[in-house]
Amino acid sequence: MKNSIRFRSLVVLEDVNVVPVPNNDPKIVLTQPLINFIVPFVPTQLSFSIMAVVSHYLPNTQYQLEILIINTVQNVVINTIPWTVYEESDRSDITLGGFFLSNIKNLVIANEGEYLLEIRYNGETLGSSSFEVYHEERVRRNNDHH
Numbered sequence: 001m002k003n004s005i006r007f008r009s010l011v012v013l014e015d016v017n018v019v020p021v022p023n024n025d026p027k028i029v030l031t032q033p034l035i036n037f038i039v040p041f042v043p044t045q046l047s048f049s050i051m052a053v054v055s056h057y058l059p060n061t062q063y064q065l066e067i068l069i070i071n072t073v074q075n076v077v078i079n080t081i082p083w084t085v086y087e088e089s090d091r092s093d094i095t096l097g098g099f100f101l102s103n104i105k106n107l108v109i110a111n112e113g114e115y116l117l118e119i120r121y122n123g124e125t126l127g128s129s130s131f132e133v134y135h136e137e138r139v140r141r142n143n144d145h146h
Contacts, residue, residue, distance in 0.1 A: 012117065
């Protein structure tokens, strides 16, 4: 049986904040999407946020998802974040959407290169995104040659 749950988005951000408002409908503030990090030294540690969105899941059914962060140079998973999607509902006339926010603090980055983020359900990759890490000295040398 094919899973009904669908990947919608997976974004790396500088920061994510939830701001409470009087009518009890909090607002989410997303700060600066990131596609790369230029760091002063490698290995290093990075802090950033992740926003993920899935949809088309069944109401009253619990889905155990995982968000993996993979060092593609070493081909190793460096972090796994569990995510449970569930919505109690008797409505079938609208598409359900699950929204996930996570702040990653001091994640050890062993080397320059691409880091892949994947959302998985039952071992199947629903969707992915990535970011790159560059040593600032190498970036400076490359810019000096242009």
